[in-house]
Amino acid sequence: MRAGDLVIGVDVGGTKVAAGVVEARDGRAVIGARARGAVDPATNEGGIASILAVVDEAVATLDAGQRARLAGIGVACAGNVDHVTGTLRRAANMAWRDLGIAAALRDRHGVEARVENDVNAAAWGLATFPGDAPGGSPGASGWPANPTLAYLVVGTGIGAGVVDGGRILRGRNGGAGELGHLPGIAGAVEAAAGQVPCVCGARGCLEAVASGPALGAAARARAVAGAAPRLLDRAGGDASRIDAASVTGAAADGDPVALELLAREGRFVAMAIAVAFRAYDPHRIVIGGGVVAAGQVVVDAIHAGIADLAVRVPHRLRDSRDWLEVQASPDDGGIIGAGALVLFPPA
Numbered sequence: 001m002r003a004g005d006l007v008i009g010v011d012v013g014g015t016k017v018a019a020g021v022v023e024a025r026d027g028r029a030v031i032g033a034r035a036r037g038a039v040d041p042a043t044n045e046g047g048i049a050s051i052l053a054v055v056d057e058a059v060a061t062l063d064a065g066q067r068a069r070l071a072g073i074g075v076a077c078a079g080n081v082d083h084v085t086g087t088l089r090r091a092a093n094m095a096w097r098d099l100g101i102a103a104a105l106r107d108r109h110g111v112e113a114r115v116e117n118d119v120n121a122a123a124w125g126l127a128t129f130p131g132d133a134p135g136g137s138p139g140a141s142g143w144p145a146n147p148t149l150a151y152l153v154v155g156t157g158i159g160a161g162v163v164d165g166g167r168i169l170r171g172r173n174g175g176a177g178e179l180g181h182l183p184g185i186a187g188a189v190e191a192a193a194g195q196v197p198c199v200c201g202a203r204g205c206l207e208a209v210a211s212g213p214a215l216g217a218a219a220r221a222r223a224v225a226g227a228a229p230r231l232l233d234r235a236g237g238d239a240s241r242i243d244a245a246s247v248t249g250a251a252a253d254g255d256p257v258a259l260e261l262l263a264r265e266g267r268f269v270a271m272a273i274a275v276a277f278r279a280y281d282p283h284r285i286v287i288g289g290g291v292v293a294a295g296q297v298v299v300d301a302i303h304a305g306i307a308d309l310a311v312r313v314p315h316r317l318r319d320s321r322d323w324l325e326v327q328a329s330p331d332d333g334g335i336i337g338a339g340a341l342v343l344f345p346p347a
């Protein structure tokens with residue numbers, strides 16, 4: 001624990017900046033006052049200004065006692081981050097280049113500031129605040145004090161954050177854990193999916209077939225082919241309005257086509273989980289992201305996908321309901337993780 005025991009956690013995403021006052025209480029992260037605002041992706045100056053505006057609003061909620069306890073400001077940011085300098089090198093859909101976030105926050109507020117990739121930060125938060133994870137707390141059921149944790153995100157993209165031995169696994173360029181872009185992995189589940197080109201240039205990436213947008217695209221293709229009448233009905237007859245949320249909603253209502261699409265999604269995600277087991281041998285594996293957070297019907301499909309894989313992967317992948325964790329606070333994972341970076345800095 002740092003000198004202070006209270007932190008501003010900031011989550012910078014593609015469209016918004018969200019911040020919260022974070023404290024550690026009884027091994028849990030508690031978020032007090034919050035602030036949020038739009039992000040300006042067009043220029044570095046606008047980007048820094050949009051982040052500072054939200055942080056200013058969060059800092060303004062602190063009373064004198066809280067201000068004295070402020071240990072610093074943590075930032076979880078989508079994109080490629082230089083955690084040493086607290087700089088965002090670049091991010092998809094943003095014009096920002098080498099955005100000096102930590103320096104700007106230190107200059108303005110005179111406290112420590114740390115910046116980390118959002119998935120890595122969320123993984124660090126999950127490791128720091130295990131919450132209601134199966135097994136309860138470190139040491140209670142076979143975890144050491146610093147467990148190896150793999151956090152798999154399935155949302156707009158697919159990726160993983162890995163914590164091992166009290167450190168965040170980043171690799172040379174911060175690209176460790178990019179499981180969504182292992183070429184050909186989708187083809188291991190479904191031959192045709194192995195040929196689908198990805199935005200990264202490779203073929204058969206999971207992200208190209210199992211991200212939220214890819215799930216929506218698969219559903220639209222079914223509807224256009226006349227093979228998804230209930231999905232089309234839900235979209236008012238306009239196939240272009242079908243997205244991943246349409247699929248999860250229809251599946252929850254028992255639509256067989258949506259359930260089949262989710263069963264396929266579950267097999268893809270299960271493959272990523274199997275890869276994470278082989279690559280990292282984690283004590284804990286946590287799934288999250290927008291597709292997972294859409295509902296129990298998705299989680300059920302992932303469990304079914306893991307059961308399907310059990311003949312080809314280690315025996316520990318069986319009975320996944322006993323060990324697979326679903327992120328408990330998906331909307332706050334970035335804020336909590338950002339706070340954890342400052343309250344309990346990684347080695």
Ligand SMILES: [Zn+2]
Binds near residue numbers: 181182200
């Ligand atoms: Zn790719």
